[in-house]
Amino acid sequence: MKAKNPRHAAPTLDPRLALTRLRQTEDADEISGQKFRLATLRRLFRYTGPYARRRNILIGLTILRAIQLPSLVWALSAVISGPIQTGDWAGTLKGTLGFVALAVFTASTFVFRVRLALELGESVVFDLRNELFRHLQTLTMRFYDTTKFGRVISRMTSDIESLRTGVQDIAFVSLVQAGQMLVTAVMLAWIDWVLFLLILATVPVLWGINRYFRDRLINAQRHAQESFSRVTATLAESVGGIRVTQSFVRQEVNSGFFRDLVRDHSRYTMDSARTTAVFLPLLELNSQIFTSIVLVVGGYRVLMPGSTVPPGDVIQFFLLANLFFDPIRVLGQQYTNAVNAVVGAERVFHLLDTRPDWTDEADAEALERVEGRVEFRDLCFGYDPERLVLRDICFTAEPGQMIALVGHTGSGKTSVINLLGKGYLPTSGELLIDGQEIRRIASPSLHRNLAVVQQQNFLFETTVMENIRFGRLEATDREVIAAVEALDFLDLIEALPGGFSTPVGEGGTALSVGQRQLICFARAFVANPRLIILDEATSAIDSITEQRIQRALEALLEGRTSFVIAHRLSTIRQADQILVLDHGRIIERGTHAGLIAAGGSYARLHEQFMAAAGGTV
Amino acid sequence: MDLRQLDIASLRRNVGLVFQESFLFSTTIGANIAFGHPFATQEQIERAARVAAAHQFITELPEGYETVLGEGGLGLSGGQRQRLAIARAVLLEPAILLLDDPTAAVDPGTEQEIAAAMVSAMKNRTTFLVAGRLSMLRHCSRIVALEGGRISQTGTLAELLAQPGYLRELARAQGMRGLQEGAA
Numbered sequence: 056m057k058a059k060n061p062r063h064a065a066p067t068l069d070p071r072l073a074l075t076r077l078r079q080t081e082d083a084d085e086i087s088g089q090k091f092r093l094a095t096l097r098r099l100f101r102y103t104g105p106y107a108r109r110r111n112i113l114i115g116l117t118i119l120r121a122i123q124l125p126s127l128v129w130a131l132s133a134v135i136s137g138p139i140q141t142g143d144w145a146g147t148l149k150g151t152l153g154f155v156a157l158a159v160f161t162a163s164t165f166v167f168r169v170r171l172a173l174e175l176g177e178s179v180v181f182d183l184r185n186e187l188f189r190h191l192q193t194l195t196m197r198f199y200d201t202t203k204f205g206r207v208i209s210r211m212t213s214d215i216e217s218l219r220t221g222v223q224d225i226a227f228v229s230l231v232q233a234g235q236m237l238v239t240a241v242m243l244a245w246i247d248w249v250l251f252l253l254i255l256a257t258v259p260v261l262w263g264i265n266r267y268f269r270d271r272l273i274n275a276q277r278h279a280q281e282s283f284s285r286v287t288a289t290l291a292e293s294v295g296g297i298r299v300t301q302s303f304v305r306q307e308v309n310s311g312f313f314r315d316l317v318r319d320h321s322r323y324t325m326d327s328a329r330t331t332a333v334f335l336p337l338l339e340l341n342s343q344i345f346t347s348i349v350l351v352v353g354g355y356r357v358l359m360p361g362s363t364v365p366p367g368d369v370i371q372f373f374l375l376a377n378l379f380f381d382p383i384r385v386l387g388q389q390y391t392n393a394v395n396a397v398v399g400a401e402r403v404f405h406l407l408d409t410r411p412d413w414t415d416e417a418d419a420e421a422l423e424r425v426e427g428r429v430e431f432r433d434l435c436f437g438y439d440p441e442r443l444v445l446r447d448i449c450f451t452a453e454p455g456q457m458i459a460l461v462g463h464t465g466s467g468k469t470s471v472i473n474l475l476g477k478g479y480l481p482t483s484g485e486l487l488i489d490g491q492e493i494r495r496i497a498s499p500s501l502h503r504n505l506a507v508v509q510q511q512n513f514l515f516e517t518t519v520m521e522n523i524r525f526g527r528l529e530a531t532d533r534e535v536i537a538a539v540e541a542l543d544f545l546d547l548i549e550a551l552p553g554g555f556s557t558p559v560g561e562g563g564t565a566l567s568v569g570q571r572q573l574i575c576f577a578r579a580f581v582a583n584p585r586l587i588i589l590d591e592a593t594s595a596i597d598s599i600t601e602q603r604i605q606r607a608l609e610a611l612l613e614g615r616t617s618f619v620i621a622h623r624l625s626t627i628r629q630a631d632q633i634l635v636l637d638h639g640r641i642i643e644r645g646t647h648a649g650l651i652a653a654g655g656s657y658a659r660l661h662e663q664f665m666a667a668a669g670g671t672v
Numbered sequence: 673m674d675l676r677q678l679d680i681a682s683l684r685r686n687v688g689l690v691f692q693e694s695f696l697f698s699t700t701i702g703a704n705i706a707f708g709h710p711f712a713t714q715e716q717i718e719r720a721a722r723v724a725a726a727h728q729f730i731t732e733l734p735e736g737y738e739t740v741l742g743e744g745g746l747g748l749s750g751g752q753r754q755r756l757a758i759a760r761a762v763l764l765e766p767a768i769l770l771l772d773d774p775t776a777a778v779d780p781g782t783e784q785e786i787a788a789a790m791v792s793a794m795k796n797r798t799t800f801l802v803a804g805r806l807s808m809l810r811h812c813s814r815i816v817a818l819e820g821g822r823i824s825q826t827g828t829l830a831e832l833l834a835q836p837g838y839l840r841e842l843a844r845a846q847g848m849r850g851l852q853e854g855a856a
Contacts, residue, residue, distance in 0.1 A: 071710045075698045076740050292697050299697075302689040303708035303764070304681045464749040464782050 068319065072312040074292040075285070092397055099221060099400045102179045109171055109178075116168040117227045121234025123161040125378050129242055130154045132374045136367025168227070176223030180215055187211060187407060195411045196478040197438070210406050214399035221396025229389045232382035239379040246368055246375070250353055254376060257345050258383065264341065265387040268334040273391060275327035282320040289316055342380060349376065413480050421500035425585040426489050427454035427616035429475070434484035436470055443482065444470050445639045452616050452632070454585075459621045459630035461657065466636040468620045472588045475618060477501055488586075506579035510590040510620075512571040516560035519548060522574055526581035538580040542607040544573045568592065569600035576604075576611050587617040591626060624661075633657065687768045688761030688797075692776045694753050698742025701730055704756055705737075708764045716763060724759035725789040726752070751782035755789045762793050769799040776804055783807055806843055815839070 103110045131154055138146030191207065243251040293300065293309060300309055353369040356362060429452040437443040445467045452458050460468040473479050474486055477498055486493040488501070506526065514522050523535045530538075535555070539545050547570060551557040559566055559574070566574070572592055579587060589608075605625055612619075621627040628647045635643040635650070635657045643655050650657040675683070685708075696704050705720055706712040717737065721727040729752055733739045741748065748756070754774050761769060771790060775783040783805070790801075791811055801808060809815055809829045817825040817838045825837050832839040 069710075070699075071703055071706070073699055073703070075742075288698070296695045296697055298691065299695050299707065302684055302687070303760070304684045305707065305710075308710060464751050464785070 068315055069312070072308060073289070074296070074309070074312075075288040092401065095397050095400050095404065096221070096393070098404060099179075099218065099396070100226075102182060103175060103222065105182070106175055106178050109175055113168065113171040113175060113227060114230070116164055116171065117230045118234060119164055120161070120168055121231050122238055123157070123164070124231075124235050125238045125242055125375065127154070127157055127161060128239075128374050128378055129371075130157055132367075132371035136365065136371050140365070140367045172223045172227055176219045179222045180219045183215060183218070183403060184211060187215075187403065190407055190409075193411055193414075194409065195413065196473070197412050198409065200438070207406075210403055214402045217392075217395045217399035218403060220392050221400060225389050225393045225396060229386060232385045232389070236379055236382040239375055243372065243375055243379060246372055247353075247356070247364065249356070250349060250372055253352060254345065254349065254379065261338075261341060261380065261383050262387075264334075264337060265383060268330055268337075269387050269391055271330045272327055272334070273394065275323050275330060279320060279323035279327060282316070282323055286313075286316050286320055289313060338384060345376075345380075346373070349373065415498050416495055419495050419497045420491070421497045422488065422491065422504055423500075425504040427585040428452065428487075428489050429586065429616060429618075430485075430487040430490075431471075432485040432487065434474070434481050434486055436474060436479065436482045438470075438479070440482050443639060445474075448484070448641060450632070450634060450641065450644065452618070454616055455614055456631040457612055457617045457619060457629060459619050459627050459633045460636060461621065461627065461633055461660070462636035465638075467639040468636055469590070470639075471636075472507075472590065472618055472620065475586070475588055476505060476507055503582075504584050505586040505588065506582045506584040507588045508572075508575050508579050508590065510592050512568070512575050512592060514559045514566075514571060514574060516558070518553075518556045518558055519551065519574060520555040522559060523577045523581055526578040527583070530581050535577070535581060538577045542573065542576055542580060542610050544577075544603060544607060547573065547603075567600070569604060572604060573607055576607050580611055585615055587612060587615050589617060589619045591620055591622045635660075685764065686766050687770055688764050688766035688793075690754070690757045690761050690769075690771045690774045692773050694757035694774075696741050696748075696753055696756060699740065700737065701733075701739050701741060701756065702737035704741065705759045705763055707760050712763060717759075720759040720763035721756075723762045723789075723792050724755045725785065725792065726755040726759050729755075749782065751785040754782075754786045758786070758789045758793050767798065769794060769797045771799065771801045773802045773804055775808065787811075806839075 130150070134147060134150035134154065138144075138150055187210065240251070240255075243254070289312075293313070300306060349369075349372065353372060356364045357366050357369060431448045431450050434445060434448040435443050436445040436448075448467075448471065450458070460471055462468050470479075474481060474493075477493055477496070480494060488496060493501070515525065520532065520535055523538060524530050526538075527534075532555075536545070539548055548555060548557075551566075559571070589612075605623075608626065609629070619626060619630065621630070627633060630647065632644060633647060633650060634641050635655075637656065643650060643653070643657050645653065645657075651661060652658075697707070702714070702717050703710070705717050709716070714737070718727060721730055721737075730736055730739070757774070771794075774790065775786050787808060790808065793799075794801075794811065801812060803809055806829075812829070815825075815827060815829060815832055816823055817832065819838055825832055825835070825839060829839075833843060
């Protein structure tokens with residue numbers, strides 16, 4: 056039957072057609088199963104510590120509310136079974152007045168109960184977000200090498216949101232509901248303990264139904280979520296790769312695959328909808344059946360010969376009984392929320408507990424007045440210590456010298472500069488700056504004396520002025536302009552539509568590659584560092600801009616110790632020392648002229664380059 | 673036949689395209705190479721990879737052709753990415769190959785890696801190569817220099833270097849003065 060239903064037919068997702076990995080297992084690896092861990096909940100509640108007063112008032116209000124709600128119904132039913140039944144008009148009015156007073160009191164405390172809970176949730180979320188961001192900034196490059204962007208984003212957004220529910224609702228709502236159930240139970244037993252035992256027997260049945268459907272719902276929702284993440288990931292890839300898709304005529308194939316993905320997702324959504332569709336009516340029917348039972352038994356107890364039970368008691372019983380049953384449903388819902396909150400909290404805590412793979416040593420000292428002498432001593436390094444990417448690196452850069460790093464992709468050039476910036480620590484051997492070992496240098500003092508110009512010319516989405524100032528936040532506008540003047544491209548900035556206040560980046564004016572590079576140079580210049588690391592951009596730039604960049608580069612490197620991954624012959628030629636790297640080793644070193652004369656690997660590289668660039672045959 | 677009258681899908685099926693910076697999907701290397709022909713056999717995929725000088729580095733990866741690329745997956749170097757893009761284009765066995773300056777964003781060393789792949793991919797195919805650098809031009813039968821949307825020069829590399837004009841300027845800007853004179 057089910058197989059015939061097209062909405063139920065499981066589409067087979069062909070991995071050959073996928074634009075992304077189909078199994079999103081990363082998060083599952085992180086958190087094993089959706090278990091309810093009390094320790095996590097406890098840790099979460101520790102975050103309410105700074106707001107203890109507010110939290111304690113809230114707990115008080117919660118308990119109060121658990122008493123108020125049944126009391127309201129009690130008061131109502133007491134008026135019905137008391138003065139109304141006995142025909143006492145004055146008593147009825149008095150009773151009603153009491154009821155209204157109680158209702159006003161209940162409502163006014165409810166205002167605070169809601170407000171305080173939301174405030175408490177927001178305060179915890181506020182603290183956690185700040186802590187998380189601060190923590191993210193302390194993590195080393197190794198973390199960012201291996202962590203998906205989106206995962207960090209979802210910790211900060213959806214996971215923190217589900218945790219918020221945990222803080223502001225679950226405990227307090229559950230407390231109200233459980234308290235209400237308890238208080239009501241006492242009242243019910245007081246009124247008619249026989250009827251009370253009868254309804255007590257139905258509690259396990261209701262709870263069972265609840266659990267069964269909740270579990271199914273959770274399951275369906277999790278699948279829906281997972282399948283939806285496939286949909287969004289595929290959509291992102293499709294948009295990013297649209298040019299490839301169109302030129303390889305894969306529109307039809309991709310649309311077909313996307314349809315299967317969406318169908319897969321709908322299936323789980325439908326499943327969850329269908330479960331809900333059965334669940335709610337079943338709950339309703341259940342309470343009607345229970346009502347009928349109480350009606351029959353209660354009626355019999357009133358009507359049976361020699362009965363002392365007044366009909367008012369049955370009415371009172373009915374009114375209160377709802378207060379006894381409602382919490383079962385609500386508590387079930389809260390249980391689901393609690394599971395989600397715990398999972399969210401665990402993910403957030405997992406990230407918070409991720410320690411940087413190294414930190415500055417306790418006795419690390421700040422670098423004072425840097426000369427700029429850099430020495431690599433028998434240095435070996437591997438991102439994975441088992442697989443070294445640099446071996447026995449030995450060289451010295453005297454203050455003010457320019458070192459050019461040359462070699463094929465994967466030869467280790469980037470690793471050398473990564474180590475210099477203390478993005479990673481050497482696996483063995485030493486790296487000394489002014490004679491001080493890098494492990495024992497306080498990172499902030501190193502970074503203040505070191506500027507890095509990356510190949511990708513990363514700029515923030517703000518103005519040209521602010522981007523340059525990023526090199527040294529306390530630099531004045533005048534200093535920023537002076538930097539641009541020193542690098543001799545003031546005319547280029549002034550020619551921009553908004554001059555220095557022109558926004559860069561996606562929303563702003565698109566700057567050319569050359570302009571972006573010059574801005575990065577100025578950013579480094581403003582920092583006035585003793586050491587400069589430059590990963591020269593490889594993009595082809597028109598020859599005029601090229602010459603200006605060369606000039607700016609010379610001004611930037613002037614008098615500083617610099618390490619350059621050079622892609623331009625003109626840059627390489629200026630180096631005081633060229634290091635030729637191959638498979639993680641320095642195979643040649645010397646000046647341009649010296650290396651050419653030596654006729655080794657560099658000379659061959661140079662020859663190849665020249666031949667490729669200009670030779671005809 | 674006029675281009676406007678051609679069915680765009682059938683045209684594109686016969687043109688293999690490689691861009692300046694190649695977009696690779698966050699899926700396996702095999703699936704990326706087989707992008708234009710998802711049901712290609714492993715044999716076809718490997719043949720294309722060999723033509724693009726990519727087979728060796730792929731097999732050196734722990735998971736070979738099953739290696740997943742992209743965020744959270746493996747990062748490849750510029751040269752490796754471009755060779756995969758060339759393999760992707762070659763797999764279609766296109767009659768026409770369109771290479772839009774595939775070495776624009778890489779360093780000279782990597783350029784060599786890609787160049788080798790390009791030369792073998794160009795074999796027996798009509799190839800249009802867009803190049804901002806001179807290095808690839810010697811493999812071309814004919815060079816068309818464009819300036820401000822107009823053709824300013826056409827000819828072989830030797831012919832163009834021998835005459836004053838855009839190409840010679842370009843050679844000089846790229847620091848090849850000596851060689852250019854030698855070639856002339």
